[in-house]
Amino acid sequence: MIKNKLNFQPYKFIKNNRKFIKFVTEIEDWVYKKKIDKVSINSPIFVSGLARSGTTYVTNLINNSEEVASIKYENLPFIELPMFWKYINKFYYIYHPTKKRVHGDGIDVDLSSADAFDEYFWKFYMHKYNDNFSILIDENFENEDLEKKLKNNIKKILLINKKNRYLTKGNYNLFRIPWLTKIFPNSKFIIMYRDPISQINSMNKVHNIFLNEEKKNIFFSEYLDFLGHYEFGSNRKKIMYNSDNINIKEKNDFEYFLIEWIKVNKFIFKIYNNYKKNIILINNKNLRKNFEETKKLIFEFCNLNNVNLKDDNNDNNDNSYSVENNFKELNIINPELLNDSEKIYNQLQSSLE
Secondary structure, eight states, X not given: OOOSHHHHHHHHHHHHOHXXXXXXXXXXXXXXXXXXXXXXXXXXXXXXXXXXXXXXXXXXXXXXXXXXXXXXXXXOSOTTOHHHHTTTHHHHTSSOOOEEOTTSSOOEEOTTOBOSOTHHHHHHHSTTHHHHTTSOOOTTOOOHHHXXXXXXXXXXXXXXXXXXXXXXXXXXXXXXXXXXXXHSTTOEEEEEEOOHHHHHHHHHHHHHHHHHHHHHOTTHHHHHHHHTOOSSGGGOOOOOOOTTOOOOOOSSHHHHHHHHHHHHHHHHHHHHHHOTTTEEEEEHHHHHHSHHHHHHHHHHHTTOOOOOOOSOOSSTTOGGGSHHHHHTTGGGSOHHHHHHHHHHHHHHHHTTO
C-alpha cells in the first residue's frame, strides 16, 4: 500500500505521462518481440464476482499452483513494463513484509500476491473508461489497442514467470465475458457468489474501513483510482449494467449494496446460462463449509493439478457471517429488495443442482 508521497510518485508519473509510458512499452515489446511471439495464451483463468464474494481468496488459492502466473504486487506500479521493471523493482520494494489486507478480512498480502491488476489496461486503454467501466462489453466490441495490450502483457507475465497458464481477478470482467471469450475462446471463468445479507454486511464494513483509511492516508483513494477499484470508499461508483432498470432509491448504505447485489447476481444467472462451458459458479458458503471438495472442483475445472493447502486464510475476521450481524439491519431494508435478492440467490443455488 502507498504510505507516503515518495511511494506514490511513480503512480502519479504513469498517470500524467501516458505518451511516455506507451513509448517505453513499445520499446520493451520490440526488445523482447521474438520471445513474446513464441508465447501462447492457453486457457486463461478469470476470477470474478461482486466484491466480498470471495474472489481474492480464490485468486490467491489458485495462485499457489506451480502452473499459473499472474500480475502481482511486485509488478506495481509499472504494470505495462514487467520485463524492464523486474530489474528495478527490488530497489522500490526494499522493505515490504507480509501484511494483512486493509479490508479487515485477515487475508495476507505480500509482493507475490495477485489481485485485480489488469483492470489497469481497461482504465488506460478503454474509451471513456470512467463512463463505461461496468457496462456490458459484448462480442461486437472493438478496441484493437486494448486487445493488443492485454494479450502482450499476458504473454510477458507468462514469459517472466516461465508458466503456461495466466490467472487474473477482476470484478468488472464479469460484464466482459462475451468479448473475453471471443478473444480467448478456451478461457475459464470462476464466478463467485454469496448470500445477500452476509455479503452486504461485509461490503458495508469494508466501505467504512476504506473511508477511515482515507482520513489516515491521503494517497489511498488515488491509489485505488489508479487501479480502477470503485467498490468502496469515496471513489465508490454504482455498477452501470442494470438490465431490469431497478429504480428503487436507496435510503441507506445497506440498500445501496443490496441493489448492487441484485444487479450483479441477476447478470451472473443470465451469463452463466449463456456461457456454461466457460463458467463455473462457486458459492462462497461451499468454500467455508466444504473447502477440500470445492477446491478440487475449482482446480479440475481449470485443468490444474490440485494443491495441498489448508483453509487457513478465508475471511477469518469477517464477522458479517454471524447470525447477529446478518439480521440486525434487516428492519431498515426495503422488503421488496430483500425478496428479490432471496429469489435470485435461490435461483443461483438451484442452477447448480
